[in-house]
Amino acid sequence: MTHVITRLCIRDGACMEVCPVECIVPGFPEDEWPLYYIDPDTCIDCGACVPECPVDAIFPEEDVPEEYQEDIELNARFFTEGPGYSAMEQASA
């Protein structure tokens, strides 16, 4: 199981600050990867990120609303096909 960031994300970074396993990464480049993403292989399902989000964009995988179901796969794909953790260096380069 994992937590999932949905397209409601406004990229303020609040969730990233509290994740104990640092598995939340800002998407980059922004036009291609407009959200923050959670690495499903590393997330320990602690739930700490959920109350930090000002727009309630984060859900446990099993509670992702129907209209955001595609975002489950999107979070995973950011790490498998997208830049994943290397986005952090690219964004600050």
Ligand code: SF4
């Ligand atoms: S549920 Fe916990 S481990 Fe998973 S992304 Fe949120 S803060 Fe990180």
Ligand code: SF4
């Ligand atoms: S706290 Fe919410 S809005 Fe902010 S980056 Fe995380 S998911 Fe996006």
